Amino acid sequence: MPNHLINETSPYLLQHAHNPVNWYPWGEEALQKAVTEDKPILVSIGYAACHWCHVMERESFEDEETAALMNAHFINIKIDREERPDLDHIYMDAVQTMTGSGGWPLNVFLTPDKKPFYGGTYYPPLAYANRPSWKDVLAAVADAFQQKRQQIENQAASLTRHLVEANSFGLDAAGTLEFSISDIDTACSNILKQADTTWGGFGRAPKFPQTQVIRYLLRYSVLEQGRPESLSGAARAQALLSLNKMMEGGIYDQVGGGFARYATDTEWLAPHFEKMLYDNALLITTLSEALQATGDERYAACLAQTLNFVERELLHPQGGFYAALDADSEGQEGKYYVWSKMEIEHLLGADAALFMTYYDVSAAGNWEGTNILRVLKPVAEVAAEHGTTMADLEALLEKGRRRLLAEREKRVRPGLDDKVILGWNALMNTAYSKAFEATGNAAYKARAIQNMQFLLKAFEGADGRLLHVWKNGAARYPAFLDDYACLVEALLQLYRISADVSWLLTAKELCEKVQEDFLEEDTGYFYYTPRKQEDVILRKKEVYDGATPSGNAVMAQNLLTLALLFDRQDWRLQAGRMVAQLGNAVVKYPTSFGAWMLNYYLVHKGFKEIVLLGDYKQTQPELLRHFLPHSVIMAAPDADERFPLLADKKAGNPLLIYLCENYACRKPVYTLEALLRLMHGANPGVV
Secondary structure, three states, X not given: OOOHHHHOOOHHHHHOOOOOOOEEEOOHHHHHHHHHHOOOEEEEEEOOOOHHHHHHHHHHHOOHHHHHHHXXXXXXXXXXXXXXXXXXXXXXXXXXXXXXXXXXXXXXXXOOOOOXXXXXXXXXXXXXXXXXXXXXXXXXXXXXXXXOHHHHHXXXXXXXXXXXXXXXOOOOOOOOXXXXXXXXXXXXXXXXXXXXXXXXXXXXXXXXOOHHHHHHHHHHHHHOOOOOOOOHHXXXXXXXXXXXXXXXXXXXXXXXXXXXXXXXXXXXXXXEOOEEXXXXXXXXXXXXXXXXXXXXXXXXXXXXXXHHHHHHHOEOOOOOEOOEEOOEEOOEEOOOOOEOHHHHHHHHHHHHHHXXXXXXXXXXXXXXXXXXXXXXXOHXXXXXXXXXXXXXXXXXXHHHXXXXXXXXXXXXXXXXXXXXXXXXXXXXXXXXXXXHHHHOOHHHHHHHHHHHHHHHHHOEOOOOOEEEEEEXXXXXXXXOHHHHHHHHHHHHHHHHHHOOHHHHHHHHHHHHHHHXXXXXXXXXXXXXXXXXXXXXXXXXXXXXXXXXXXXXXXXXXHHHHHHHHHOOHHHHHHHHHHHHHHHHHHHXXXXXXXXXXXXXXXXXXXXXXXXXXXXXXXXXXXXXXXXXXXXXXXXXXXXXXXXXXXXXXXXXXXXXXXXXXXXXXXXXXXXXHHHHHHHHHHOOOOO
């Protein structure tokens, strides 16, 4: 007998639809039932690709005795954190406040009025290592709710007050911080103090990609290399080392392309095998900038392989992108991706020995008795050691990868989370545009346009506002700040590569909706939930980077860009205030505020304004191939009075190229080479 989740569309909720637990989705029916029956609410939050969510389901939620205990004492609600990230953020903060840690599955107990009073993450079916069993927790909470109700209510009220107070940042901040080069140097130094200079990345295991931090180091390495006192050399080395070690490690799928969510070890060998759309989007963007900054074709190859994976495994026929691939298949984490020495010998024959040497394959294995393919030595070194050429070795490796991929396709595939999330799709849209910038591959530009057309149509709500998640031809849930912020960013990037002003005008229109629906006027920051969202106990403001950049940070960058393109001084001042109010924290803890650090840098440096007037279609893609941080590029056949940078200028035949700052333009030049010389002279190291 299915429970109340049976009519949901979320793959995660549907996974639990046949549990003996009487699960409800979050909504009025369940919330009102808690009030009517005066029962505590048990909220369990996870996502379809979550390994430990699957473990707890098998151990506890499928167990009849455990389910009976849950059904007798609680109103049980299952939430897909990717459908309702607002609820996940609130209750994750609550559990972290109570326990000092968080994660998924997230299990939190609420009073009937939705206030949290107790919670944790994974609980085992039997107590061990000072961790209570899930049934022990259920019994203790049920007893406390009956016997110590006032204490429970007081604890819930106190915790909720704490969450509200923690969300009040910015109210007393003056926002007058000066944006100095010394602080930019200090931030770089603070990042490098956490750098793993052997294996790349930052901090200890588990290791996450931290793409915003890498992007900051790349910018710093280029923009500050003309200053002898800067840390540009170390910044460049650490940014590229981090990318290289990820590309060579097991976090990268050496056979099929694409990155897993994070590595469980220092060397990037053993990933948590789930593949998320957003991670791959952010890494493609970062690889594209590394390619622009270095010209190293390894980055071009990796981003091409990763986009091939996205097209092969995450592309919806209508042009959207699915959310994720599970870590598990056949009940085992990583089973789809690992290999035995015997399998590879059987598949590759005479080529197997050299292939296995290159990818660290052995009979004993490098992970739990099996092998995760990874690279420990460069192709040139392995070729030299084995008396072959780089070209011949690369051909052998490519042939072997194709053979292994074909064989892997016969295995039981990991589960697919086939919902389409607006914000994550917007991140991938930006990634395609960035990949076009770096490579000039027109297919990437075409995919970005097709995807954007799909997003603007599929996610439009009845009131003209956007919706958050789409599946089976229908969208639902009001869009959150991150959805809007990332979509505006994608539209601005799409305008940059296409010069189609319709994308730019849509970006401005959506930015105005964000101001109307999300703004906290007293601080200039934006709430995560829209004004009319009524089923949450508070409207949070998110500023830390998590797995994706802070929506407020992305909006600050959007405001800075749109302020320039439309001469909106109010938006410029708002963005500057947002960055200034966080400034000291950003400089001190840049690995937690990577997206804000990019904004801090942009406010300090200002934009380089590049205008192409006339027949720009050949020159524009060539210009985009260069690494031009802190630049806006506008291209048009003629002057356009709607946009300050395109107004009152002559179009040339041949093309006229203007370099401007604060709308003050130098005498136009006629060639890309001349523009780059101007920029090089104005800011050594940019080009």
